[in-house]
Amino acid sequence: MSKKFKIPSATIGRLSMYSRYLKDADNKGIVTVSSRNIAEATGVTPAQVRKDLAYFGEFGTRGVGYNSRELYNYIMKILGLDRSWPVAVIGAGNLGRALCHYKGFAERGFNICCVFDNDPNKIGEKFADVEVFPMSALEEKVKVHNIKLGIIAVPASSAQEAADNMIKARINGIINFAPINVIVNENILLRRVDLAAQLEYLTYSLEDN
Amino acid sequence: MSKKFKIPSATIGRLSMYSRYLKDADNKGIVTVSSRNIAEATGVTPAQVRKDLAYFGEFGTRGVGYNSRELYNYIMKILGLDRSWPVAVIGAGNLGRALCHYKGFAERGFNICCVFDNDPNKIGEKFADVEVFPMSALEEKVKVHNIKLGIIAVPASSAQEAADNMIKARINGIINFAPINVIVNENILLRRVDLAAQLEYLTYSLEDN
DNA sequence: ATAACTTTGTGATAATAATCTCTAATTCTA
């Protein structure tokens, strides 16, 4: 999808962290926070915090800092989280089940509304209150719930097929947990999350330290 | 932990992808591959592939390419995957269960050998063949199995405590799935995996496209 | 009111990472 104005993707990830701290601060009754406070809580530098925010506007007051609640709202707006996003999961296996049971997504506005699988034995099962549907139901469910986001939680050998099905159903943002490169048209957003690679960064670093 | 020689962390992640493609190619009987083949399979540029490999040595033959199996072995060695790594998981919840049931880690040399939880009701349960132990057993299990790697799969409010416990037990590489910044001494390796932030990158991009 | 202090926002600078371009090695073809 066409991006706004070349914002570093790392910035978006940090905004996510900042927003969680701000929510927390606001809940504790802390009205104003400085870039230093945010930085210390999230493990970055104060300059980085200010630079990240500067991409989007001026949210603070010099000599004072930022209003926690206001900045939280601004960031959530920037991230598109000022509304709810229905999400489809493809693959009702171990990972699909964990994702469905996870309460944390709802706090950020994500609502996993259906899981899809091609194994007839899994159809009709329920993970928390999320029902497992056959792949044939994907297109209709996407339309009914206006789903824009999907998660690939099928084995690597089926990941491309899962992506193709989602795209055909008009989902245009995809997270892929399968350890394989899925190829999509450039107007589709795709992020790969490779858990083994994360562990491998650790083993690489520990190897000859 | 002290790093070797400022290799981009993105390079390590890509090596992981390359190695999976190489394994696959070797299994299919493909003896030599070019940087172009690797690039196309993993979604990067050929120059990037060569540059990544160049950090570590010369593995190819000009005019020919790379021997799939040899390069695979080299990369696995670089990543520290020429041996098995026992892994501890803290938190026997949804995510902990999914990780224990996941077969893919074993292929890369990771062996989740125990899960720990502070909920008495969970102790003794088994996820696949991984047993749930009380937190009090952590130190001894780490010693017995020579565990160096740990995964935090507890709620955010307990993540720092889980990290502190692991470090006390002498684990020195940690993956944190909790959406919070855990603070550790600089000789400890820590990677955060934030699934909600990944989805938020999508919503940010879809927002006003 | 003034001086001392705090903190943002930003242009300049530095560091990091990706891409480009060319050379050298090797194979293939005729």
Added chain:
DNA sequence: TAGAATTAGAGATTATTATCACAAAGTTAT
């Protein structure tokens, strides 16, 4: 064997991202 084609390796270049340093704006104390 000569010439064309392929492909790795590496230095140079460009692009991207993070850090620094400081002026501007605000607050607090005297």
